Amino acid sequence: MNSHLSKTEYRIMEYFWSTGGKYTFGELMKYFNEEEDKNWKKQTLNTFLSRLIDKGLLERKKEETKAYYGAALTKAEFKQRKAKAILEECYEGKISHFIAALTGNNAITKVDEKELIAHILDK
Template identity: 35%
Template sequence: MIGQVSDSELELMKIIWAEDGKALYAQIMDALAETGNHWQKNTVITLLSRLVEKGLLKTNKIGRRNEYTAIVTEADYQATQAKALLDKLYEGDAKGLVSTLIQREMLTATDYEELKKFWEGGNGNR
């Protein structure tokens, strides 16, 4: 079972997923800086350690540097979290979620058409 992560941990996971699932500490720090996040070294190391403990990452020593590798894919994490949200808020009723998205105009007509094509086995973009 894939557990939840904090927003900060998720931000680090997204960086690693964007690097094809592997990133050195320096790459992670560079990516954070590009987004305007200037976290302290100890903060990042603590968050990465937590992700290792939670089973989402593993480390590999390359000389004196650590390479962090995602054990869980982004798609698997998204699917697990979507299922948890669906179960928690809608008691597993996907129609209730979709209804909310439509009623609150969070799902556009274009989104709907793409989903319809996907559902029918066409060539939807998502």
């Protein structure tokens, strides 16, 4: 999964995540052009939707005679995958390397340590 999104792609996903709905192409055109003042042509929206499908974030399903677009991942799942991708790409997949970079190789505070442990134990 490609975790990088443009501002517009992220805004489109925010719409799906906030509503939890599935929409036809026409409904999406109407929403973004009327509610978001985008003034998009069909090809513009189609390009964004296709990119989001290719990135594994949207899915397009045919129901009877209509196709509907919906989120393939929740926002939480997207954030988790994005965080894992960053960890893999930049920190050899190790949280300890990330924390060292974040703190400038200084020890984390006791408060941060307790918070991390509590979060891990909640899982």
